[in-house]
Amino acid sequence: MIPVYVAGRGLVSSLGRDLDAAVAALRHGGVPAVPRSVAEGFTWPFQAMADEGGDWWAQARARVTRAAGDSGALLTDRSGPLFIASSSLDVGAREQHGHFEHGLHHFAEQVADWLGWAGPVFTVSTACTSASNALLSAATLIGRGDAHHALVLGIELPNRLTLAGFGSMQLLSPSAARPLGAGRDGLVLGEAVAALHLSRTPSRWRVAGGANVVDGSDPAGAVQGAVVAMCQQALIRSGLQPGDIDLVKLQAAGSGANDATEAAALHEVFTPMPPLVSLKAALGHTLGASGAAEIALLTACLETGAWPAACAPDPALRAELATQPPARVCHVLATILGFGGGHTAVVLEDGAHA
Template structure:
């Protein structure tokens, strides 16, 4: 079987239109913008700075730019489209609710002139990592020579209104693992990871997806523990091999506490932790792809997200203020609605 590597990456987010802009803006961070819903309530949201009011042209431009930045020149491999909201923003604008999921996949494939197989992965917040694991399987077994994983979470009011209705949003700011954290702040992202069997710096060593739906809107401690153990086993590693963990750390009062407890049971001592939610928001189905693009770029460049909000000492899981001096293996986690607990392990082959 082939080893699988990240051959290219891209990100458009509140930090900027591309990954280079994101690295320059990351130390200072980005500010969310207020979005007002039909009921008059206003919520902060990390939006991509692109004021095109036409949903389709804006989305197409962002997708084409991400694919180009990730180096996806060969359009005959597999294309994975990972999203929670898909094209709900377009449906809101056109009231064409007869469109199905396949219509959006067809649109994205058409924008890119894609000739290979196209897959849609929509497993709520874990969409991006599940798409990445599926793409890895195809490349690993030689089914396709390369795969492009697109994480897309684009503006719409249905998603924001749904989270607001469940009282899961913060009125102020995202405080991952923070003292006084009071909810999520959502964000937009268009991100891409190009996978290949050709060796490069970052190897996708393994991963796991554990589903436990006992709390449909939250995480389960035992499932987080199982997710970590299974991801480590799939990567032929132990907990002591991990030099950095990127947890979900979305800013929810209960969910952050559950995740931190579970991580402390897996790792002793706990490795350095990093979160990007205070920089780009929770980008839902795109978050796995977006945050891995950021994470790998940070470890290469030395840029690091701000962690200047007060940490909750009860969690015993402080975020690192600087990059670790050595992190050959990194565990990246995303937890999502419906009981999804997903993680991947990355190896820095140059560390």
């Protein structure tokens, strides 16, 4: 397999208009969630992107083109594969304009048109694991010699359907996200547009491997055995042992059950447990975009020393978030767990410490 690298990154999120703004916001404690309502009496905290003016489509175009441009992908010939990863796609526009006649791939084609993209275009919509699966698919194409570069876009844009759905399942916190925390009581959702430009050209971060394990025995929750299998397969495909992992970026979003399941599974895989980090309290759970958004932000954090705040841990989990970046990180295991039984991990290698 040909080595695959992260050639560039872009991120538009509740933390700011670009990745530099997000890192700066983290250094100052992050950006507080804002209340968002779907109907009278149904309001939850939410990590929203700043309003940029215009209708849904105008704002979507501005955010997508900025993230893609920041990644450097638009400086290429744009002939490689483009992956659009999302769990909501353009449902916000459909809500706003009432147009429901287009198929699901219409949004990806619209994004490709905005970017002037000439290569093949793929839609990946596997719930919260969408962007992670898109990244693994793009890396496989490059690694096998079928492409020289690829662009992965994780996109979760404003809509009411997602928030209403999670709220109806009583999965949302009424106050704040507390990943692995004592008193955690649910998720806080968020919006983001993230871009990962992958290439054969060597750069600091290499995609060392990964795995996607589907176990639908609990359609709305993580399965401990599947989390273990995901980690083990990702390590094997990366040529690593558990002791080689210097940091685990957790799914941990503040769910009472899922955080406990993930922690228990990691105890099966790792002895001792490596340092842990979650970005859900800073970004919100950005659903289908989270795999790309969290990798973009985490790699920037490791390069700059910025770090998300950690809440008071739940001692029953025997796992707590690191309060500062580890002194040396060579290999990162980044996990995303999602509805429908998706359990996806990506392993990154930092060439600065390899």
